[in-house]
Amino acid sequence: MDFKYTQEFAESMDSSDKLAAFRDRFHFPKHNNQNKIYFTGNSLGLQPIEAKEAIQQELDDWSKFGVDGHFEAKNPWFSYHEDFKPLLAKMVGANAEEVTPMGGLTANLHFLMVSFYAPKGKKTKILCEAKAFPSDQYALESQVKFHSLNPEENIIELSPREGEYHLREEDILSKIEEHKDEIAMIMIGGVNYYTGQLMPMKNIAALAQEKNIIVGYDLAHAIGNVELKLHEWGVDFAAWCSYKYLNSGPGSVAGIYVHEKHGDNKDLNRFAGWWGTKPDDRFLMRKGFEADFGADGWQLSNAPVLAMAVHKKALEIHLEAGMDRLIEKQTKLTSYLEFILESVAKENNGLSFEVITPKERGCQLSMHMKGSGKELFNKMTEKGVVADWREPNVIRIAPVPLYNSYTDVYQFGKIISESFQELK
Numbered sequence: 001m002d003f004k005y006t007q008e009f010a011e012s013m014d015s016s017d018k019l020a021a022f023r024d025r026f027h028f029p030k031h032n033n034q035n036k037i038y039f040t041g042n043s044l045g046l047q048p049i050e051a052k053e054a055i056q057q058e059l060d061d062w063s064k065f066g067v068d069g070h071f072e073a074k075n076p077w078f079s080y081h082e083d084f085k086p087l088l089a090k091m092v093g094a095n096a097e098e099v100t101p102m103g104g105l106t107a108n109l110h111f112l113m114v115s116f117y118a119p120k121g122k123k124t125k126i127l128c129e130a131k132a133f134p135s136d137q138y139a140l141e142s143q144v145k146f147h148s149l150n151p152e153e154n155i156i157e158l159s160p161r162e163g164e165y166h167l168r169e170e171d172i173l174s175k176i177e178e179h180k181d182e183i184a185m186i187m188i189g190g191v192n193y194y195t196g197q198l199m200p201m202k203n204i205a206a207l208a209q210e211k212n213i214i215v216g217y218d219l220a221h222a223i224g225n226v227e228l229k230l231h232e233w234g235v236d237f238a239a240w241c242s243y244k245y246l247n248s249g250p251g252s253v254a255g256i257y258v259h260e261k262h263g264d265n266k267d268l269n270r271f272a273g274w275w276g277t278k279p280d281d282r283f284l285m286r287k288g289f290e291a292d293f294g295a296d297g298w299q300l301s302n303a304p305v306l307a308m309a310v311h312k313k314a315l316e317i318h319l320e321a322g323m324d325r326l327i328e329k330q331t332k333l334t335s336y337l338e339f340i341l342e343s344v345a346k347e348n349n350g351l352s353f354e355v356i357t358p359k360e361r362g363c364q365l366s367m368h369m370k371g372s373g374k375e376l377f378n379k380m381t382e383k384g385v386v387a388d389w390r391e392p393n394v395i396r397i398a399p400v401p402l403y404n405s406y407t408d409v410y411q412f413g414k415i416i417s418e419s420f421q422e423l424k
């Protein structure tokens with residue numbers, strides 16, 4: 001596609017964008033009474049305007065019914081999570097029994113690893129990406145220690161080649177091949193939070209299955225951002241949060257996926273709780289845990305309904321837009337951003353940065369700044385841009401197809417130029 005670095009071009013792209021109207025369904029933080037250029041949907045997605053009404057419904061039912069809301073609320077709280085299953089299944093490419101909303105992301109990773117990281121004999125190691133999101137690193141380390149093993153010896157990290165920023169698929173696959181007899185589990189972020197690289201999830205999962213290795217993905221930066229077919233790919237387990245690309249609010253409820261081949265496996269270890277039992281058993285208060293089938297069997301606690309009310313509304317908005325259409329727009333919008341960044345670098349002698357995100361990606365681009373990146377970042381922030389600074393020198397920008405526009409991207413280019421000129 002032939003892009004142009006002009007306002008007219010950006011506006012014409014917006015006027016032919018079938019998803020453009022979704023922008024009006026979100027609250028934007030303001031700068032001089034204008035919408036800020038919000039490019040941090042990868043960190044905290046914007047609030048759907050309908051969120052308030054969704055929470056209000058549950059508050060009203062709570063005031064009206066008290067405890068009886070578990071069965072008498074408009075959306076009965078006892079079975080609240082059940083409505084999410086078809087929605088989440090569509091988001092990750094799974095069957096409804098394979099997914100459930102629950103808990104928090106890091107906590108869920110732990111619960112899933114209790115079941116799926118089972119070091120035995122020579123197979124004791126975990127393969128992950130180097131510099132994974134810190135919470136994931138801590139979770140992996142502490143899981144290894146939990147089995148009285150040494151993390152130094154039992155965590156294999158995948159690093160980019162010298163002088164490169166992202167992983168090559170061939171290197172990931174050959175590492176698996178090389179250590180196939182020692183790896184118990186692969187746990188990788190589906191989209192890397194720092195570089196924005198989309199991992200070859202399908203091919204990793206295929207090789208893992210061939211080598212009898214469990215494979216789990218952290219989908220924090222992947223869900224609602226890229227196409228996922230967890231069931232078809234044969235992924236064993238996955239977990240995600242809902243406050244990034246899923247717009248469900250700060251710290252809102254997370255979710256899990258467990259492949260149906262494990263759905264009825266009584267031999268797996270589990271840290272169990274009452275919500276993981278079959279619905280008919282849940283209020284019988286009897287001794288002896290019997291897991292419900294599928295992902296629901298990993299639930300522990302009753303649903304945090306107020307947060308989940310927003311989550312459900314946000315998922316409905318995503319599916320109304322349609323993941324296919326979102327991904328189609330995302331490809332164009334991010335390519336436009338890449339084009340704008342190239343144009344801005346050309347027109348500003350001395351402005352130096354490198355986009356370290358490969359072509360395999362979702363909507364995020366990461367700019368590796370050379371020279372005074374932090375001052376430039378601060379200047380752009382003063383001008384109403386919300387982007388994200390990661391030490392030591394990376395700016396992450398995520399134009400989100402659900403609510404960002406081509407004009408946002410164009411204006412962002414103008415602001416980088418202005419900020420750079422003012423600092424010279």
Ligand SMILES: *Cc1c(COP(=O)(O)O)cnc(C)c1O
Binds near residue numbers: 105241
């Ligand atoms: C955002 C993110 C987290 C955050 O974990 P919480 O438990 O939700 O606080 C963890 N891992 C990755 C890869 C993330 O991107």
